[in-house]
Amino acid sequence: MDEVDRACRGLRHAEDDQKHANDFFQAWADGGARLARAAAEDENAGNLLSAGEKYRRACVMYITGERIPAHDYAPRAAAYDELLRTFGKYIECTGANCERVRVPFGESFLPALMVSLGKDKSPAPCVVHFNGLDGVKEYLYLCGLPAMLTQRGVSILLVDNPGVGEALRKNKLHNAPEAELPAGACVDFLEARRDVDKSRIGMMALSLGGYHAPRAAAFEPRFACCVAWGANYDWGVRFRARVEGTYSAQKSVPHYFEHVKWVLGQENIEDCLEITDRYTLEGVLDRVRVPVYITHGADDRQIPVTDATRTFEECVNAPQRELRIFSAQEGGEQHCSIGNMSLATNAMADWIGRVLNKASD
Numbered sequence: 001m002d003e004v005d006r007a008c009r010g011l012r013h014a015e016d017d018q019k020h021a022n023d024f025f026q027a028w029a030d031g032g033a034r035l036a037r038a039a040a041e042d043e044n045a046g047n048l049l050s051a052g053e054k055y056r057r058a059c060v061m062y063i064t065g066e067r068i069p070a071h072d073y074a075p076r077a078a079a080y081d082e083l084l085r086t087f088g089k090y091i092e093c094t095g096a097n098c099e100r101v102r103v104p105f106g107e108s109f110l111p112a113l114m115v116s117l118g119k120d121k122s123p124a125p126c127v128v129h130f131n132g133l134d135g136v137k138e139y140l141y142l143c144g145l146p147a148m149l150t151q152r153g154v155s156i157l158l159v160d161n162p163g164v165g166e167a168l169r170k171n172k173l174h175n176a177p178e179a180e181l182p183a184g185a186c187v188d189f190l191e192a193r194r195d196v197d198k199s200r201i202g203m204m205a206l207s208l209g210g211y212h213a214p215r216a217a218a219f220e221p222r223f224a225c226c227v228a229w230g231a232n233y234d235w236g237v238r239f240r241a242r243v244e245g246t247y248s249a250q251k252s253v254p255h256y257f258e259h260v261k262w263v264l265g266q267e268n269i270e271d272c273l274e275i276t277d278r279y280t281l282e283g284v285l286d287r288v289r290v291p292v293y294i295t296h297g298a299d300d301r302q303i304p305v306t307d308a309t310r311t312f313e314e315c316v317n318a319p320q321r322e323l324r325i326f327s328a329q330e331g332g333e334q335h336c337s338i339g340n341m342s343l344a345t346n347a348m349a350d351w352i353g354r355v356l357n358k359a360s361d
Helices: 002-011 021-044 048-066 075-094 137-142 145-151 165-169 180-191 209-219 235-244 256-264 269-276 306-314 335-358
Strands: 099-105 108-115 124-130 155-159 196-206 225-229 292-297 321-326
Touching: 002 021, 002 048, 021 048, 021 075, 048 075, 048 137, 075 137, 075 165, 099 155, 099 180, 108 137, 108 145, 108 165, 108 180, 124 180, 124 209, 124 335, 137 145, 137 155, 137 165, 145 155, 145 335, 155 180, 180 196, 180 209, 196 209, 196 335, 209 225, 209 292, 209 306, 225 335, 235 256, 235 269, 256 269, 292 306, 292 335, 306 321, 321 335
Parallel strands: 124 155, 124 196, 196 225, 225 292, 292 321
Antiparallel strands: 099 108, 108 155
16 A cells, blocks of 8 residues: 555646646556566565565556556556566566467467466366456456466466557557457467367456457357456447537546547547447347356446346347346445456356356266
8 A cells, every 4th residue: 555655645636637647657657667676676686476576566556557648658658568577577486377378360469368277188168358448468367367267267368359458559459349350369279279178268358348248259159158347238329429528427548539549540539430339239149149247336437337237138048147236335336346356356257167167067
């Protein structure tokens, strides 16, 4: 908490997120740099576990700060490189189960992290995990879900899908509504690995991924289950309403419209609208024929809970479906249960473990 307080101390006067985005970024990047220097001292002294823990916290601070300024703010690129470096040092120093991999995708590749439990002679089930509109795979690793899944006998492939993380920043891959294409590439990749049971590969994603995961499961028949960590039935309708000023929901990042243009690879909002209109699950969900699990916060300020109920209700051909809405009384009621993510990650890990392990019976 002291590290967070030090980063935020000079920001307490700020009221306008967009106006002070660069200040917020610098405060958290400076905090990450301080921790990285301390980690390097531990590493040089041979205290690798202590170094790894500091590198982990440094990465968290870079993740927190890097997403806030406009994407063309020059210092942001250097901070992202530090995010990757400190995460890599965390894995190196601690020996954590995490392998950097490349998933072939067209003429490029999707950067990913593989947390595998399987062996050549005993392949394990595996979940493909996509990000949302503005996440990174390192965040998905550090949120604790991979550790929970490994406790339940399930491997996980954490992917910077097109439009996020390295796929966007390094490989210039932009998001598109046809989620089954990058998701299918991930299945191809996993099927070629001897440590993965190809009959037990699941699909999940969070936030905007609440559209991507069901869409992928609908059009990629090799998935054995689907998890939407926060529903997202019709992003196009909400984005158009934001542009028109009739939807005043919370923004995920301060420079929201510029960020969407970057993610979609477009120069103007009009072209973005044409693309986002295609981000709808209407007429799609009856194609989902695998078990489905949907979580949502009752007081989500970005995506209304009705997106979750509609997604659930239209998965009419899923052999098993479950909707888990977190209330304010129990916690986890905000977007993707951000206020208490362990509630959602535990629930999803329990469900995934049951479904994919049952599939082997």
